Each structure stands twice: as structure tokens, then as C-alpha cells.
Amino acid sequence: MxxxxxxxxxxxxxxxxxxxxxxxxxxxxxxxxxxxxxxxxxxxxxxxxxxxxxxxxxxxxxxxxxxxxxxxxxxxxxxxxxxxxxxxxxxxxxxxxxxxxxxxxxxxxxxxxxxxxxxxxxxxxxxxxxxxxxxxxxxxxxxxxxxxxxxxxxxxxxxxxxxxxxxxxxxxxxxxxxxxxxxxxxxxxxxxxxxxxxxxxxxxxxxxxxxxNTYSESRLRLMGYVLSQMKVYPDYHAALISLTRNEQGRFDYIRGDSEGFVNIPLSIKDVVFSCFLREDTEKPMIKVSLRSVGTFPCNQLAAEFFNGGGHLNASGGEFYGTMDEAKKVLERALEKFKPLLNAKG
Ligand code: 5GP
Ligand code: MN
Missing domain, CATH: 3.90.1640.10 (inorganic pyrophosphatase (n-terminal core))
Structure with missing residues (x-):
């Protein structure tokens, strides 16, 4: 019942x-x-x-x-x-x-x-x-x-x-x-x-x-590429992956191809927070996807730094600026949330 x-x-x-x-x-x-x-x-x-x-x-x-x-x-x-x-x-x-x-x-x-x-x-x-x-x-x-x-x-x-x-x-x-x-x-x-x-x-x-399990070959190759470029921040138990418009072009990117990528870094031991920055194909913005495991509130980080929101463990937002700027904002956010990222739970 x-x-x-x-x-x-x-x-x-x-x-x-x-x-x-x-x-x-x-x-x-x-x-x-x-x-x-x-x-x-x-x-x-x-x-x-x-x-x-x-x-x-x-x-x-x-x-x-x-x-x-x-x-x-x-x-x-x-x-x-x-x-x-x-x-x-x-x-x-x-x-x-x-x-x-x-x-x-x-x-x-x-x-x-x-x-x-x-x-x-x-x-x-x-x-x-x-x-x-x-x-x-x-x-x-x-x-x-x-x-x-x-x-x-x-x-x-x-x-x-x-x-x-x-x-x-x-x-x-x-x-x-x-x-x-x-x-x-x-x-x-x-x-x-x-x-x-x-x-x-x-x-x-x-x-x-x-x-x-019905993706294209190019999607799997794109995944391999994105992961090879991943940055891990051991001191923050965090990882960052990204995808520019230029990179999307190289892998015949179609909408949905990067679905689920943001979850993959969470499979690393001790990584509790993952961020995926993707240049949008339609709007001049960077789509921000955030995931966490445990108690880390990615919705708070999304709201404070990326004009977004969502759930405790899955949130998102938008960033208007360049990819490098977005990465810098993320790094500032990591610094601010360091105590929570290092909290056990
Ligand atoms: P995703 O990473 O799959 O795009 O989004 C995960 C969750 O984050 C969504 O279910 C939604 O709750 C939240 N989210 C994603 N993008 C935005 C956004 O731009 N603004 C707000 N407020 N929430 C978002
Ligand atoms: Mn839903």
C-alpha cells in the first residue's frame, strides 16, 4: 500500500x-x-x-x-x-x-x-x-x-x-x-x-x-574525449568536465549526446561533486549541470554562482560569459563551499 x-x-x-x-x-x-x-x-x-x-x-x-x-x-x-x-x-x-x-x-x-x-x-x-x-x-x-x-x-x-x-x-x-x-x-x-x-x-x-544504450558511436567517442579532458580537484572532492561549441562540432554532436556525462566523475572514489559546463548550441550561454552524492547541496551552489537551482544532488544553471570565465566562477564556488565539500556525510 x-x-x-x-x-x-x-x-x-x-x-x-x-x-x-x-x-x-x-x-x-x-x-x-x-x-x-x-x-x-x-x-x-x-x-x-x-x-x-x-x-x-x-x-x-x-x-x-x-x-x-x-x-x-x-x-x-x-x-x-x-x-x-x-x-x-x-x-x-x-x-x-x-x-x-x-x-x-x-x-x-x-x-x-x-x-x-x-x-x-x-x-x-x-x-x-x-x-x-x-x-x-x-x-x-x-x-x-x-x-x-x-x-x-x-x-x-x-x-x-x-x-x-x-x-x-x-x-x-x-x-x-x-x-x-x-x-x-x-x-x-x-x-x-x-x-x-x-x-x-x-x-x-x-x-x-x-x-x-541506444547512443551513436560518435557520442561514445565524445564521452571518451570529455573524460580525457576532465579536471579533478582532490582537495575539494570535486571534478569538472566541459564541452565547447567547437568540440561539439568535432564529434557531430546532437542534442542529448552529453546526457548523463555529468554523473560519470562521481564514480571516482572520494569525488562527491561534479560539474559539467557545456556551451549551448542555441543561446549564447553555458549550460551548467551539477551533481553530488551525499549531503553536498549543489542547488545552493547553483543558486549562488550560476543563477540556477534544483535538487540537493542534481541541479543546474546558466552562465553568460566565456568557458574560461565559467571555470573561474566554478573554482571560486569550490573555495567558498570547501568546508561542505570536505564534510563527511
Ligand atoms: P540537468 O543537469 O539535468 O540539466 O538539471 C538537473 C536539475 O537541475 C533539473 O531537474 C532542475 O531541477 C535543475 N536545473 C537545471 N537547470 C536549471 C536552471 O537553469 N535553473 C534552475 N532553477 N534549475 C535548473
Ligand atoms: Mn523531474
């Missing part, structure tokens, strides 16, 4: 909305990851089963390794179909905001969602949610939004309506936001939920292969 994580009143209210609504839009964060797409499509499959007209809209493209997901071809990319998406958003009776905590995280879609007249519900697990929805279901202690979607559907009494396709999407989000159940994954209820998803006929081993 699952603990009742989501407040009953919120579930009842959403169920009431759903009973009356025809047109529903689901939106998730920019540069959507497995949990953004997984939770959105998980909810999409369920709402489809209730004969709603449902559309998933995300700000921009998601990586190729998520394209096998059932329903992914119907996900609307806002940067390609702005006009159509704006119409759907403005006409929706309900807008479900998934896997983000602030309107700024949906980039160019923020204005349309903010202005929309439809009722809004937030379903998310990031800290400090902004108040922009009528219902805010925010549980930072739950490791994925996909898990929250599963909990919501079940609590509304619709476990039987979850299809194999929906279960595959939910499982994918739970898996990717925990690094294949290697972090934020000690809550035993996660495994109860997995067991329930397996009862829908999903093949979890196959999902793992589709997400993690």
Missing part, C-alpha cells in the same frame, strides 16, 4: 475539474528530460482514456532517446508550432504544469500559460514552487514527477485505467530522475509502484536499454 502523499482535498478538486473539462493541455519544462516527458505522457495516456482532448506542449525538442515513448510523436514543440500551441493553451479548460516550479522554466511559453484563463494545476517535485496555479501539488521529497502522476491517478481511483503505454511513460520518468534508481531512490514505495507498473506488462529491462 502507498502512503497518502498528496492531500485529499487537492485530489478531489482536480477530479471535479476533470469531470467537467473537455480540453486539457499539459506543459513541461524547457529542454525536457525523461521525467518531464514521462510524467506528461503518463498523464496524457490517462486523460485520453477518459475521452478528453489532451495535448502535451513543451518549449523545445527533447532528446532522441525518449522518442520511442508511446505518444511522443504527438508532443507539440512550442518553438515550432507557436501559433497552434498558443491557441490550444488559451482554449484549454485545464492546464497541467508538470515537472517545473516556476513559469520561467517554460521559457517562451510562460506568457501564454500565465495569460490563459483555464484552471491550472502544478504537479512537481522541485523545491520552492511559485504560486501560479490554482492547485499546487508540490512534493520535493518524491523523486520524480512521474511518481506523483502515478499517485494522483491511483488516488482518483483509476489504477485500472492505466495502460501499458502509460505505465511505460511513468516508469521512464521514475527511472531517469533517479539515474536508474541509483540516487533519490531509497523510498521503498518506489518499488511498490514499479511492481504495479510491471503488472501492466511493461518490460523495464527493455526500457533501460532504449533509454541508456
Amino acid at each position: 502507498l502512503t497518502k502523499v498528496i492531500e485529499q482535498a487537492k485530489i478531489d478538486r482536480f477530479a471535479r475539474w476533470m469531470g467537467h473539462a473537455e480540453r486539457i493541455v499539459i506543459v513541461a519544462h524547457v529542454a525536457p528530460d525523461g521525467d518531464a516527458i514521462g510524467s506528461s505522457l503518463g498523464l496524457w495516456h490517462f486523460l485520453n482514456s477518459q475521452d478528453k482532448t489532451v495535448n502535451v506542449i513543451v518549449p523545445n525538442a527533447f532528446p532522441d532517446f525518449l522518442r520511442w515513448m508511446p505518444g511522443s510523436k504527438d508532443v507539440l514543440l512550442y518553438d515550432h508550432y507557436k501559433e497552434f500551441a498558443d491557441k490550444l493553451i488559451s482554449e484549454a479548460e485545464i492546464i497541467c504544469c508538470l515537472d517545473f516550479n516556476a513559469l520561467s522554466r517554460i521559457d517562451a511559453m510562460a506568457d501564454a500559460v500565465k495569460a490563459a484563463k483555464g484552471k491550472k494545476i502544478l504537479i512537481d517535485h522541485h523545491l520552492y514552487p511559485e504560486e501560479f496555479c490554482d492547485i499546487t501539488i508540490s512534493h520535493p521529497n518524491i523523486s520524480s514527477t512521474s511518481e506523483l502522476v502515478f499517485r494522483l491517478i491511483c488516488r482518483m481511483g483509476y489504477f485500472n485505467e492505466i495502460t501499458k503505454a502509460g505505465a511505460e511513460c511513468i516508469y521512464t520518468g521514475m527511472m531517469t530522475d533517479t539515474g536508474g534508481f541509483t540516487y533519490n531512490s531509497n523510498n521503498r514505495e518506489i518499488y511498490f509502484i514499479i511492481s504495479e507498473l510491471l503488472s501492466k506488462g511493461i518490460d523495464k529491462d527493455d526500457i533501460y536499454r532504449k533509454v541508456y
Whole structure:
């Protein structure tokens, strides 16, 4: 049995909305990851089963390794179909905001969602949610939004309506936001939920292969290159990897190719903090990805030095400047956080 994580009143209210609504839009964060797409499509499959007209809209493209997901071809990319998406958003009776905590995280879609007249519900697990929805279901202690979607559907009494396709999407989000159940994954209820998803006929081993083992040769070579350039800071229990636009060009880089790289330095004994700096292909900025093991709060470092945020062990931010400048900022951050980096825990 699952603990009742989501407040009953919120579930009842959403169920009431759903009973009356025809047109529903689901939106998730920019540069959507497995949990953004997984939770959105998980909810999409369920709402489809209730004969709603449902559309998933995300700000921009998601990586190729998520394209096998059932329903992914119907996900609307806002940067390609702005006009159509704006119409759907403005006409929706309900807008479900998934896997983000602030309107700024949906980039160019923020204005349309903010202005929309439809009722809004937030379903998310990031800290400090902004108040922009009528219902805010925010549980930072739950490791994925996909898990929250599963909990919501079940609590509304619709476990039987979850299809194999929906279960595959939910499982994918739970898996990717925990690094294949290697972090934020000690809550035993996660495994109860997995067991329930397996009862829908999903093949979890196959999902793992589709997400993690379908890369190109050039991606693996890029990984080798990036690691060969890695800088380790033994005194700070930290490591830094980076990727410039120029280097991306040399390895036929496509979006998503560096997914997961930031986790690799954490496999070094005694490294508890990893930073990955990558020059963005679209905006003139450096995308900062941070990971930690144990108690080191990379979200604090992200907020203080890289205008970002996120979770204790997985956060990110943006840096406007050169790669060398970004590295210097990181080194200043390491100095400032040295006591925490050296703390046992
Ligand atoms: P990733 O390194 O996979 O891009 O991001 C990991 C986590 O960091 C995300 O799930 C999100 O919570 C957070 N994050 C990433 N980029 C940003 C950012 O620019 N701003 C904020 N506030 N959080 C971010
Ligand atoms: Mn998530």
C-alpha cells in the first residue's frame, strides 16, 4: 500500500475539474528530460482514456532517446508550432504544469500559460514552487514527477485505467530522475509502484536499454574525449568536465549526446561533486549541470554562482560569459563551499 502523499482535498478538486473539462493541455519544462516527458505522457495516456482532448506542449525538442515513448510523436514543440500551441493553451479548460516550479522554466511559453484563463494545476517535485496555479501539488521529497502522476491517478481511483503505454511513460520518468534508481531512490514505495507498473506488462529491462544504450558511436567517442579532458580537484572532492561549441562540432554532436556525462566523475572514489559546463548550441550561454552524492547541496551552489537551482544532488544553471570565465566562477564556488565539500556525510 502507498502512503497518502498528496492531500485529499487537492485530489478531489482536480477530479471535479476533470469531470467537467473537455480540453486539457499539459506543459513541461524547457529542454525536457525523461521525467518531464514521462510524467506528461503518463498523464496524457490517462486523460485520453477518459475521452478528453489532451495535448502535451513543451518549449523545445527533447532528446532522441525518449522518442520511442508511446505518444511522443504527438508532443507539440512550442518553438515550432507557436501559433497552434498558443491557441490550444488559451482554449484549454485545464492546464497541467508538470515537472517545473516556476513559469520561467517554460521559457517562451510562460506568457501564454500565465495569460490563459483555464484552471491550472502544478504537479512537481522541485523545491520552492511559485504560486501560479490554482492547485499546487508540490512534493520535493518524491523523486520524480512521474511518481506523483502515478499517485494522483491511483488516488482518483483509476489504477485500472492505466495502460501499458502509460505505465511505460511513468516508469521512464521514475527511472531517469533517479539515474536508474541509483540516487533519490531509497523510498521503498518506489518499488511498490514499479511492481504495479510491471503488472501492466511493461518490460523495464527493455526500457533501460532504449533509454541508456541506444547512443551513436560518435557520442561514445565524445564521452571518451570529455573524460580525457576532465579536471579533478582532490582537495575539494570535486571534478569538472566541459564541452565547447567547437568540440561539439568535432564529434557531430546532437542534442542529448552529453546526457548523463555529468554523473560519470562521481564514480571516482572520494569525488562527491561534479560539474559539467557545456556551451549551448542555441543561446549564447553555458549550460551548467551539477551533481553530488551525499549531503553536498549543489542547488545552493547553483543558486549562488550560476543563477540556477534544483535538487540537493542534481541541479543546474546558466552562465553568460566565456568557458574560461565559467571555470573561474566554478573554482571560486569550490573555495567558498570547501568546508561542505570536505564534510563527511
Ligand atoms: P540537468 O543537469 O539535468 O540539466 O538539471 C538537473 C536539475 O537541475 C533539473 O531537474 C532542475 O531541477 C535543475 N536545473 C537545471 N537547470 C536549471 C536552471 O537553469 N535553473 C534552475 N532553477 N534549475 C535548473
Ligand atoms: Mn523531474
